[in-house]
Amino acid sequence: MKRFKFLIFLSILSIQSCKTQTNKINGVSFVASGKAINQTDVKPVVNVNANYAAIMPFGFIRNLNDPEINHNTDRQWFGETRAGAKQYIGELRKRGVKIMIKPQIWVWHGEFTGFIEMKNEADWKTLEASYTSFILEYADLANEVKAELFCIGTELEKFIENRPEYWSNLIEKIKAKYKGKLTYAANWDEFKRTPFWTKLDYIGVDAYFPVSDKKTPSVVDCLEGWKKHKAVIYNMSQKYQKPILFTEYGYRSVDFSGKAPWVSDRSMNQVNLEAQTNTTQALFETFWKEEWFAGGFIWKWFHEHDKVGGEDNSRFTPQNKPVEALLRKQYKLPNE
Structure with a gap:
């Protein structure tokens, strides 16, 4: 009887350890550039109190129906x-x-990777072989450098929907090469349908959820807008007993920043720093205190910090904008 009670106690501890995050991942998505970086580029990452960086090597394909991924070329x-x-x-x-290696695919002309879909079985087989080569290249690197976290893909819903058995087998191949923690970066409207969360350590979400239709949403507006999404996200964490990780999060410094946060259209160029700050603050207030939430990686962080971002910049980066101070403050808070 004592042994039975002890086993129950261990089971409870195991479940709690899945839910409780004692160290938040306070990350930046460190953008690749054409040259090597140095400590001058790293210092701003440390100054903003980030403890993780996502490193993002890329593979390229010609269009949504092309099965060949070109990667690691000169x-x-x-x-x-x-x-x-x-x-x-x-x-x-x-x-x-600390490091998350997050290999990504770029489709020429910036088409959405979630729509990559082959037209015949031969092309699907070619894509699978090509993606395996691409992702195992970086799983091997993750093992070599002892990266704390490896992301097996980013926003590839149609690929996953059409070839679930391939992805299940791929995860096993990755685990044979790399022994660290695994996640997948599902798009904000995809993660509910991703079939392999049980095989990974974190439910990864690129968190571009719509939270307000207002030109300059207030923090209160965005907190209200998060309520319906947060319930779904929490339920996913409970269903799979896995912590939620925002593999990407962030907002552009533009009007209507909370309406469709995934949009990167350069025609949206009316700078609105307050909108970016308010949407970001609401995200922090909604999630960072939750035990089932692991943390996240803000989108995007560039090298040569002094030359990027700024108060005339309408893009995602928080660098040299008021939201950078908010990020620094949040990332300095004691871990929940």
Whole structure:
């Protein structure tokens, strides 16, 4: 009887450990560039109190129906290659920054990767072989550099929907190479249908949820807008007994920043720093205090900090904008 009670106690502890995050991931999505980085580029990451950086090597395909992924070539920017990713990681490690390696695909003309879908079985097989080569290249790097976290893909819903068995097998191949924690970066409207969360350590979400239709939403507006989404996100965490990780989050410094946060259209160029700050603050207030929430990676962070962002910039980066101070303050708070 005592042994039975002890086993129940261990089971409860195991469940609680899945739900409780004692150390939040306070991350930045460190954008690849055409050259090596140095400690001058790392210092602003440390200054904003980030403890993680997502390093993002890239593969490229010609269009949504092309099965060939080109990667790790001398035609890419340095930071998009294996050598570049390793160099970035080495510099960040010198200051104690932990690493998530997050390989991504870019479709020419910026088409949405979630729509990648082949038209016949032969092309699906070619895509699978090509993606396996791409992702195992970086699983091997993750093992080499002992990255704390590896992301097996980003926003690939049609690929996953059509080839679930392939993805299940791929995860096993990744685990044979890399022994750290795994996640997948599901789009905000995709994660509810992702079929393999039981095989991963975190439910990864690119958190571009719509939270307000207002030109300059207040924090209160956005907190209200998060309520329906938060309930769904929480239920997913409970269903799978996995912590939620925002593999990407962030807002542009533009009017209507909370209406369709995934939009990167350059025609949206009316700078609105208050909108960016309010939407970001509401996200922090909604999630960072929750035990089932692991943390996240703000989108995007560039090298040469002094030359990017700024109060005339309408893009996602928080750098040299009021939201950077908010980020610094949030990332400095004691972990929940």
